[in-house]
Amino acid sequence: MVNEVSSDNQSTNIVFVLLISVSAALGGFLFGFDTSVINGAVIALGEHFNVGPVLIGLSVSLALMGSAVGALSSGCISDRYGRVKPMLIAAVMFTASGIGSGLPYSVWDFIFWRFVGGVGIGLASAITPAYIAEISPAHLRGRFGSLQQLAIVTGIFVAMVSNYLLVKIAGGSAGMDLWLGAETWRWMFWAEVPPAVLYGVAALIIPESPRYLIGTGCEREAESVLFKVLGKDVLKKIDEIKNSLKTEKGSSFSDLKGRYGFSPIIWVGFGLSILQQFVGINVIFYYGSMLWRSVGFSEENSLWITVITGVVNVVTTLVAIAFIDRVGRKPLLLIGSAGMLVTLGVLAYIFAYAPLDAAGHPALSGSSATTALFAANLYVFCFGFSWGPVVWVLLGEMFNNRVRASALALSAGAQWIANFLVSASFPSMVAWAGLGRTYSIYAFFAAVSFFFVMFCVRETRGKELEEM
Template sequence: MSEATTTPPDEARRLDRRVTALAIVAAIGGFLFGFDSSVINGAVNSIGTTFHIPSAASGIVVASALIGCAVGAYLGGRFADRWGRIRVMFIAAILFFASSILAGLAFATWDFIIWRLVGGLGIGIASVIAPAYISEVSPKGIRGRLGSFQQLAITLGIFAALGSDQLFAVIGGSADAMIGPFAAWRWMFLVGIIPSVVYGILALRLPESPRYLAGEGRREEARDVLKQIVPTETVETNLHDIEDAIKKEADLTKKSSIRGNRFGLKPIVWIGIILAIFQQFVGINVIFYYSTTLWQAVGFKESQSFLISTITAVVNVAVTFVAIALVDKVGRRPMLLWGSVGMTVSLAFMAISFSQSHMVNGAPQLPGAWGPIALVAANIFVISFGATWGPLMWVLLGEMFPSNIRAAALGIGSSANWIANFVVTVAFPALAAVSLTLSYGIFAFFALLSIFFVFFKIKETKGRSLEEMGTEELQGATASA
């Protein structure tokens, strides 16, 4: 968005506070994302016991919601372009609300999986809408910082899920114990009612995206929203920029669709897809889903693994603030490159550490200094990811596409991210059974590849307006066609 240099400081601060508040509310969808993906950690053993699920099938139960997330992300962008960002946020809240209740009250495995899929649909939709909406209401000078709120909310959701799981387990004495009318593990899901209601109520209080309104021909409504988020003297300029970008995109309708000559999609869409896949193929969710083996291997008791996972979640939250502080100063591209280097080195050390392990009572044990080395490497990995790739993938997906395909293209990228998450979640137990060295070696290899991908394919978006980048991308597509 255009920004005036003569805006009085008091008005500038007021507008920044207003836009920040809008970004925080939109990012609650990210909180649901993190909460839903991690809440099952404390309940999975009890679910298996209650429904007599074989251990070999537990990975499918853990990952079932991710399929719904992938579908929701793919459809969410299309729904947002058709019905608007706010209406679709509310739909996501309703889906998560229903899933929280019905998964908590499930009476069979198939019943539980169905409601986890429904919740996944809502989370997938929310994961698309939040970065799209935030990028469309944010001034370019702070857009990266506000876009990082999505990942911050995800990390807070992970922390809240792990914390609430532990709380219910402590209150009941175990996840299987009864607390009032329900087992503790059921309360772990039922508590999701609270954030879903908060998200739904607050979403209805958000103004619609001015870009969506202008694209629908609702000019006066778009102007009214702009008055709330940009300096008064720049309202008409911003509205003109948005309408001009929409007109240029309309003139290039065929060229501006997501379809193209690179395996059916435009090159920019493929870049978004690959970016989203790399974020998962470095194995970050292995740390949050399957950390018990790692912590036991470095000398911790099984009873301590829950606390250590929670501490890791806190570290993940803390380093996200680093990204928020630096993204609009340093830029997206340099931070991604440094993050890739940090992940490559730390994952390589984890692979080397586990190559020194030997089996004791069926579990890997690391001798001498290799245990602490693996533990330090794991935390450096979380720091490298959390301060860079974690938030910046969502920032870039919200910025890199032309506005008339932004929601749809973002939906495809987010869907690819969920599918990659599912692949890693399901594949890791089998890979770990073969070799933890192989597992972390594969993750290190993808982290290494990500360095070259960022260097050659990712363009810097810091300080550039969405209209400028969208028009440039469309012109580039036309020239290459």
Template sequence: MTAAQTGPLGGPDIGGETRINMAFIVAIVAVATIGGFMFGYDSGVINGTQKGLEAAFDLGKLGIGFNVGAILVGSSIGAFAAGRMADVIGRRGVMMLSAVLFFVSALVAGAAGSSAIFIIARIVGGLGVGAASVISPVYISEVTPAAIRGRLSSVQQVMIITGLTGAFVANFVLARYAGGSTEALWLDLPAWRWMFWLQAIPAAIYFFALLIIPESPRYLVVKGQEPRAHAVLTKLFGTAEADRKVAEIRASLAADHHKPKLSDLIEKTTGRVRPIVWAGIGLAVFQQLVGINVVFYYGATLWEAVGFSEDYALQTNILSGVLSIGACLATIALVDRIGRKPLLLIGSAGMAVTLAIVAYAFSTAVTGADGAVSLPGNNGVIALVAANLYVIFFNMSWGPIMWVMLGEMFPNQIRGSGLAVAGFAQWIANAAVSVSFPALAVSPGLAVTYTGYAFFAAVSFFFVRAMVNETKGRELEEMEG
């Protein structure tokens, strides 16, 4: 067999008996990662709408924290429920449900006449965000070959950042066109409402695109639908590889073949939570404790707090988004070459240093006679450069790699339950950081708050060294713990 041979549907034959239909795999990944785009857009759209929310609902700092953080309540529930639901209705079924939740949330949030209705709408959207955040990576990991699984799974983070950047761009364009986020736009309704309504378009595209991709073959084997699983694998890899993979999946489940449940996360011999579960929870929590979503959710408010205009602050968000996409593309090129663990270590070290620099810059902030806050000398530039370097380090490491590893690190029998617990922990940590930020920014202040994020980045370095095992190039059926 030569490299010039092709698979049954035109994909390249890349060696042995494996005949990968790359066109089909790329199409599947493209559809699945629309969930990442929705995750990003739904998370980022709030960034430019806070003035509108304050004006419409007469909110103070605590009220803004609850309205911004409402999505995180839904996300934590959605992540936990999705991991379990994926073992019942399938990976694709959960993603389709997420698409519906995104659509409903977009319409209701934009039309909300009170803070209570808005919070409910954002919780509904959060259910979709949480579900998509954990299921899209595991689905991708279950339909892609081990040799390129890391780079294809990393596309999820590219799409998350693309969604965030798309939200930033939409917010900027609508606010610029209307003359401000609180100014009237079409139908004499304020621009901030249209920022939410635009989300309904990609949500609808996501739902209908999901109708054309197959269910995960590993889920189908677990449910006793081996002929369907074999058909999917044949379309992906060819008949010979389909035979081998079905047998491997069956064998990985044979030793402990029962309906997956949460108690599988506890070792039967010791009665303790499996070490791999603690590793997953740690990865999920540290990804949030380094403070990345302060940039995503409060970027505009943050830069306005140190003297930037609303227009310039929104442009700064766009810059951060573009740099994030570039960093994720670097990860795609590196993750299957140098591995997951080295990238995590590089990211932890880089974030610790850059966050410390941001903290120093904010410590020099001064308040003028008119009450305006500014950073003296070149400290504003230093803060901006360091913050964007931090974003780059995050998005070349912890941003995509955490999702890659959660999608592949757990053994087949506990993958859904492991994702449920780790995803729940991730969103609880996200909520704790995001909801607390407005108050922390006032007291003890930005400098101390960013010092805390720098501390957690430093601790994450040692956590990775001690607890995280490399998964590069390993088949999912080989995962242990």
């Protein structure tokens, strides 16, 4: 009977942690939706504002600089105000960005509203993995931590489906009028507002991180939250957290310094964040429809391909959730790096040796088109079960309690800067070097990522945060 009660309590605790983790991960959903919604609107924006590839690249990528600002500021904000209040701030920014991005007078105020949304993305991207890591039991932390990536890829998928359906309803180009006399691309951005409001409501309901509460002297509140999470050994866990906070140094950026500028673990965080972007994954999500149209597919078919890619991304993240606490973090990263190297190499070869159309773009048809589509989705599959979710899990758990917020802020900031560099450079790189050479560069970084993980990354599966 005692075992049954214990089992029931444990199930209740898991459900509690799952619910609050899902609520927190809504920030990841908006992160994915906001960064991907531009995919369907990018060509219409270029036509509406009559701008070339440089400003198109900036309109897509300057939001990522906002993300870097949000991520870098998240450490001091979360250390001072906790993990939950910054989520509420991010929700307000997402809402404002969704409304403003659909009502621009020029490309520059469009960029401004995208920048505002980017700051919200940066806050959510750094705070959510830290919050989930701090609220989750050690034996389930990998799975719950992967909810962040599942939410991101779900947001990407929903944005792609939303874009496709809006274009389908409008009967063609994303620049055509839809409802209330507003062009389709405006509705693509306004579709972000309802989930942004829901995220704000969730942020008002979920409890604060127990580790933050203990660090600020609110032990009674922390005890209440930990009891709902663990169901037992609460006082022992509080003592462990208090001891780790006493023995670890402060959490300002200056405390992260080491012999080579930063301590080794911070450099590992930088490496994971930068390589996650330098393999070129977000080129598929930001420019996918433009990419497939440039090699001969129609607008509707290009958007449909991005929907298929979104489905692949969601399914493979579920694979990661199933295996991350069984197989471990490091093996998944190594397998993913090897798979991305092969598939990116195939894409580089196909794009490099495809015949050119009158505009000088590769013209894929028949078996080459089928192979490119298969390789692109297999590439997304390899990323989706490895570098997508595992990097966020590692960033949430690899740093010790005292420095986690600041270290995650720096790592997430590096990730967004790397994302900006890749996204801003893609149109110009394709125009200058062609798709084949551009994808060869991404394949090179996939090879680098394999050796980086092999020699620099430690396994964290099953360890308590106090052991880090």
